[in-house]
Amino acid sequence: MRIHHLALRVRDPERAAAFYGGLLGLAEVRRFVEGDAVRSLWLAAEGTVLMLERALKGGGPEGGSAHLLAFAVDDLAAWEARLERAGLAVTDRTAHTLYLSDPDGHRVGLTVFP
Secondary structure, three states, X not given: OOOOEEEEXXXXXXXXXXXXXXXXXXXXXXXXXXXXXXXXXXXXXXXXXXXXXXXXXXXXXXXXXXXXXXXXXXXXXXXXXXXXXXXXXXOEEOOOEEEEEOOOOOEEEEEOOO
């Protein structure tokens, strides 16, 4: 079994895609527009789809969450330098993982944990 997709509620899918696509390098695979606004952007993450959705069915807080979305990376030092160049703060760290927040307050991890 593997993760098929993960959907995150975001205020602005294009702003969130600039973080996940522009900074983290995930490629856009689908875009849904309603009227003049982007409703949803889907990004590819090594066999999983990350869905950045303006609205989600179900409960939960309107803003960000305490959930964690972690991506496997090869080199923490290189990613830390990339985040610094982008002006993004590392909010927490362990020996294997850097933590930061996306534009909607979702906790994101970059990890080399085996």
